[in-house]
Amino acid sequence: MTSQTRTAITTGDGVRIAYRFDGDENKPVLLLSNSIGTDLHMWDGQVAALTEHFRLLRYDARGHGASDVPSGPYSLDRLGRDVVELLDALGLQRVHVLGLSLGGVVAQWLGIHVPERVERLVLSNTAAYLGPANQWDRPIADLLAAPDMRATAEMFLHNWFPAHMLRGDDEVVEGFRRTLLATRREGVAGSWAAVRDYDLRRTATLIHNPTLVIAGEHDTVTSAEHGKELAATVPGAGFTVLPTVHMANVEGQAEFLDAVLAFLTEQS
Structure with missing residues (x-):
């Protein structure tokens, strides 16, 4: 397996986006898109x-990780x-896309706006809509007024993981906590x-790309019902519910990988 440390491109609006490859460059590329409050290490x-089958392309969304953190609101169009x-910039014409949470929203945008760039889509723990819009104004204002990310970090962790993983010093959870605390509030x-x-x-x-929707049975952020509605909206989409909270790739790793690999490697 070949791997590469993070490098970056600069977008048309001058924002540096960090990325890295992992795996054999002769294998098909699978792009991984992250949730809010994480970086590419969430995978x-x-x-x-995954690198047994694919060359992985991971990136830090704007506002996160080693990417730049422009101030002000971001739009889904800009993230897409x-x-x-x-x-x-990397000369990639078509890739598989796996996105979780906001990463799954970005993956939906790609399937809608640039379907010719996408082979297959996996939309995990995500939704087509999380309104009404005004429910987000107070959390945004409170976060920007807060002295640091501590309260927000704990809120995210309790939304992402089951109680048994939050007790004690779970190494995986601690890694996510460190990432959250290092993330700038503006992002x-x-x-x-x-x-x-x-x-x-x-x-x-x-x-119209072949699509699999994955939901968490106990997810309180993007519920199983959100996933069901999304799968019913995307023509021909498959739908799988895992016995997890929000970070299905972490909490239910074996089942998550089984579902993702079965879908991405099946013959057309």
């Missing part, structure tokens, strides 16, 4: 299994264009604005 536990510009607030303003309930019907 570390799945890299070994960041991915398109990344693919263009989370900007991304929340993208969540506030998006609504793909109608346009998701335009997705």
Whole structure:
């Protein structure tokens, strides 16, 4: 297996987007797109299994990780264009896409707006809509007024993982906590604005790439019902419910990988 440390591109609006490859460059590329409050390391536990079949392209969304953190609200269109510009810069015409949470929203955008760049889509723990919009204004304002990310970090962790993983010093949870605490508030607030303003309930019907929707049975962020509704909207989409909270790739890693690999490697 070949691997590469993080490098970066610069988007048309001057934002540096960090990325890295893992795996054999002769294998098909699988792009991984992350949730708010994480960086590309949210997939570390799945890299070994996924690189048996794919060359992985991971990136830090704007506002996160080693990417730049512009101030002000972000839009879903801008987050989607960041991915398109990344693919263009790397000379990649078509890739599989796996996105979780906001990463799954970005993956939906790609299927709607640039379907010719996508082979297969996996939309995990995500939704076509998380409104009404005004419910996001207070959390955004409170976060930007807070002295640090501590309260927000704990809120995210309790939304992402089951209680048994939050007790004690679970090494995986601690890694996510460190990432959250190192994330600048402007990046989370900007991304929340993208969540506030998006609504793909109608346009998701335009997705015609082969699609699998994965939901968490106990997910309180993007519920199993959100996943069911999304799968019913995307023509021909498959639907799988795992016995997890929000971070299905971490909590239910074996079942998650089984579902993802069975879908991405099946013959057309």
